[in-house]
Amino acid sequence: xxxxxxxxxxxxxxxxxxxxxxxxxxxxxxxxxxxxxxxxxxxxxxxxxxxxxxxxxxxxxxxxxxxxxxxxxxxxxxxxxxxxxxxxxxxxxxxxxxxxxxxxxxxxxxxxxxxxxxxxxxxxxxxxxxxxxxxxxxxxxxxxxxxxxxxxxx
Numbered sequence: 001x002x003x004x005x006x007x008x009x010x011x012x013x014x015x016x017x018x019x020x021x022x023x024x025x026x027x028x029x030x031x032x033x034x035x036x037x038x039x040x041x042x043x044x045x046x047x048x049x050x051x052x053x054x055x056x057x058x059x060x061x062x063x064x065x066x067x068x069x070x071x072x073x074x075x076x077x078x079x080x081x082x083x084x085x086x087x088x089x090x091x092x093x094x095x096x097x098x099x100x101x102x103x104x105x106x107x108x109x110x111x112x113x114x115x116x117x118x119x120x121x122x123x124x125x126x127x128x129x130x131x132x133x134x135x136x137x138x139x140x141x142x143x144x145x146x147x148x149x150x151x152x153x154x
Contacts, residue, residue, distance in 0.1 A: 005030050008106055012053045013079040014130065025123060029112035035059075035099040041082060048091045050107045051083025057103030062096040070096060084135045086110030087127065 009015055009030055010023040018026075033052065035041055041052060041059060058077045062070040073095075076082050082105075085093050091110070117124030 005106070008055075009053065012055075012081075012106070014053060014081045018126070022123060022126070025116050025120070026108065026113065029109040029116070030106050031109070033105050033107040035103040035105070037099055037101045039099045041097040041099065041103075042093045043096055044093055046093050048083065048085035048093050049110050051081065051086050051110060052103075052105040052107055054078055054080050054082060055104045055106065057105075058100040059103055060096075060098045060100055062098060064096060070098075075100065081134065083110075084131055086114070087131050087135075 004027075006020075006023050006027040009027045010018065010020075015023060015026060035057075042048070042050075044064065054076060056078055058075055059082055060072040061074040061076060061082070062072050064070045082097055083093075085091065087110075113127070117127055
Protein backbone atom coordinates (compact mmCIF):
# COMPACT_ATOMS: atom_id res chain seq x y z
CA UNK A 1 0.00 0.00 0.00
CA UNK A 2 1.29 3.48 -0.89
CA UNK A 3 1.55 5.84 2.11
CA UNK A 4 2.74 9.34 2.98
CA UNK A 5 4.16 11.49 0.21
CA UNK A 6 3.79 8.69 -2.33
CA UNK A 7 0.05 8.61 -1.64
CA UNK A 8 -0.31 12.40 -1.99
CA UNK A 9 1.69 12.53 -5.24
CA UNK A 10 -0.10 9.47 -6.63
CA UNK A 11 -3.52 10.98 -5.93
CA UNK A 12 -2.72 14.26 -7.71
CA UNK A 13 -4.52 14.42 -11.08
CA UNK A 14 -1.28 15.11 -12.96
CA UNK A 15 0.36 11.86 -11.83
CA UNK A 16 -2.66 9.71 -10.88
CA UNK A 17 -2.23 7.17 -13.70
CA UNK A 18 1.44 6.41 -13.01
CA UNK A 19 2.58 3.07 -11.64
CA UNK A 20 3.78 2.72 -8.04
CA UNK A 21 7.55 2.61 -8.78
CA UNK A 22 7.31 5.82 -10.82
CA UNK A 23 5.26 7.55 -8.10
CA UNK A 24 7.93 6.50 -5.59
CA UNK A 25 10.67 8.03 -7.78
CA UNK A 26 8.81 11.35 -8.02
CA UNK A 27 7.82 11.36 -4.33
CA UNK A 28 11.50 10.96 -3.44
CA UNK A 29 11.97 14.52 -4.75
CA UNK A 30 8.90 15.96 -2.99
CA UNK A 31 8.17 18.10 0.07
CA UNK A 32 5.19 19.96 1.53
CA UNK A 33 5.14 23.75 1.03
CA UNK A 34 2.82 26.59 2.05
CA UNK A 35 2.59 30.07 0.49
CA UNK A 36 0.60 32.91 2.03
CA UNK A 37 -1.70 35.15 -0.01
CA UNK A 38 0.39 37.64 -2.01
CA UNK A 39 3.59 35.60 -1.70
CA UNK A 40 5.41 34.70 -4.91
CA UNK A 41 6.17 31.08 -5.70
CA UNK A 42 8.72 32.25 -8.28
CA UNK A 43 9.75 35.24 -10.39
CA UNK A 44 10.66 35.64 -14.06
CA UNK A 45 14.33 34.78 -14.61
CA UNK A 46 14.80 32.91 -11.33
CA UNK A 47 16.24 29.39 -11.51
CA UNK A 48 13.49 26.85 -12.21
CA UNK A 49 14.51 24.50 -9.44
CA UNK A 50 11.10 23.37 -8.18
CA UNK A 51 7.56 22.93 -9.48
CA UNK A 52 4.35 22.58 -7.49
CA UNK A 53 1.38 20.25 -7.32
CA UNK A 54 -1.36 22.51 -5.95
CA UNK A 55 -3.45 20.87 -3.23
CA UNK A 56 -5.36 23.87 -1.81
CA UNK A 57 -5.63 27.53 -2.83
CA UNK A 58 -5.13 29.40 -6.09
CA UNK A 59 -2.17 31.02 -7.82
CA UNK A 60 -2.02 33.66 -10.54
CA UNK A 61 0.34 33.17 -13.47
CA UNK A 62 1.41 36.66 -14.53
CA UNK A 63 3.47 38.40 -17.17
CA UNK A 64 5.02 41.77 -16.49
CA UNK A 65 5.98 44.28 -19.17
CA UNK A 66 8.10 47.36 -18.40
CA UNK A 67 5.93 50.31 -17.49
CA UNK A 68 2.82 48.16 -17.03
CA UNK A 69 1.26 46.34 -14.14
CA UNK A 70 1.24 42.56 -14.06
CA UNK A 71 -1.28 40.81 -16.30
CA UNK A 72 -2.72 37.51 -15.10
CA UNK A 73 -2.88 35.11 -18.03
CA UNK A 74 -4.12 32.11 -16.08
CA UNK A 75 -5.30 31.16 -12.60
CA UNK A 76 -4.42 27.70 -11.31
CA UNK A 77 -6.12 25.92 -8.42
CA UNK A 78 -6.35 22.63 -6.56
CA UNK A 79 -5.29 19.47 -8.38
CA UNK A 80 -3.39 21.50 -10.97
CA UNK A 81 0.33 22.03 -11.48
CA UNK A 82 2.50 25.16 -11.52
CA UNK A 83 5.87 25.26 -13.22
CA UNK A 84 6.97 23.91 -16.58
CA UNK A 85 10.26 25.73 -17.12
CA UNK A 86 12.18 23.23 -14.95
CA UNK A 87 12.03 20.71 -17.79
CA UNK A 88 14.06 22.49 -20.49
CA UNK A 89 17.25 24.56 -20.49
CA UNK A 90 18.02 27.24 -19.48
CA UNK A 91 15.85 26.17 -16.49
CA UNK A 92 14.60 29.71 -15.76
CA UNK A 93 11.05 30.82 -14.97
CA UNK A 94 9.35 32.64 -17.82
CA UNK A 95 6.62 34.32 -15.74
CA UNK A 96 5.62 35.37 -12.25
CA UNK A 97 3.54 33.10 -10.03
CA UNK A 98 1.75 34.63 -7.03
CA UNK A 99 -0.46 33.03 -4.38
CA UNK A 100 -3.95 34.54 -4.50
CA UNK A 101 -4.86 32.97 -1.17
CA UNK A 102 -3.10 30.51 1.14
CA UNK A 103 -1.65 27.77 -1.06
CA UNK A 104 -0.72 24.32 0.16
CA UNK A 105 1.25 22.35 -2.35
CA UNK A 106 3.77 19.62 -2.93
CA UNK A 107 7.07 21.05 -4.15
CA UNK A 108 9.01 18.76 -6.47
CA UNK A 109 12.77 19.35 -6.54
CA UNK A 110 13.45 19.82 -10.25
CA UNK A 111 17.16 18.97 -10.13
CA UNK A 112 16.36 15.74 -8.32
CA UNK A 113 13.71 14.78 -10.87
CA UNK A 114 15.89 15.80 -13.84
CA UNK A 115 18.66 13.51 -12.53
CA UNK A 116 16.15 10.66 -12.30
CA UNK A 117 14.90 11.41 -15.84
CA UNK A 118 18.49 11.39 -17.13
CA UNK A 119 19.07 8.00 -15.50
CA UNK A 120 15.74 6.54 -16.66
CA UNK A 121 14.84 7.69 -20.17
CA UNK A 122 11.39 6.10 -19.94
CA UNK A 123 10.67 8.35 -16.96
CA UNK A 124 12.07 11.32 -18.89
CA UNK A 125 9.86 10.56 -21.88
CA UNK A 126 6.82 10.23 -19.63
CA UNK A 127 7.56 13.60 -18.01
CA UNK A 128 7.93 15.24 -21.45
CA UNK A 129 4.63 13.74 -22.61
CA UNK A 130 2.91 15.12 -19.50
CA UNK A 131 4.52 18.54 -19.43
CA UNK A 132 4.63 19.54 -23.11
CA UNK A 133 0.80 19.71 -23.44
CA UNK A 134 0.72 21.81 -20.27
CA UNK A 135 3.39 24.09 -21.72
CA UNK A 136 1.41 24.50 -24.95
CA UNK A 137 -1.74 25.26 -22.97
CA UNK A 138 0.06 27.94 -20.92
CA UNK A 139 1.54 29.50 -24.06
CA UNK A 140 -1.91 29.58 -25.65
CA UNK A 141 -3.40 31.22 -22.54
CA UNK A 142 -0.63 33.84 -22.62
CA UNK A 143 -1.23 34.48 -26.30
CA UNK A 144 -4.97 34.95 -25.78
CA UNK A 145 -4.37 37.31 -22.87
CA UNK A 146 -1.88 39.37 -24.90
CA UNK A 147 -4.37 39.59 -27.77
CA UNK A 148 -6.90 40.92 -25.30
CA UNK A 149 -4.47 43.44 -23.76
CA UNK A 150 -2.79 44.69 -26.92
CA UNK A 151 -5.45 44.01 -29.54
CA UNK A 152 -7.14 46.90 -31.27
CA UNK A 153 -10.75 46.85 -32.32
CA UNK A 154 -11.25 46.42 -36.07
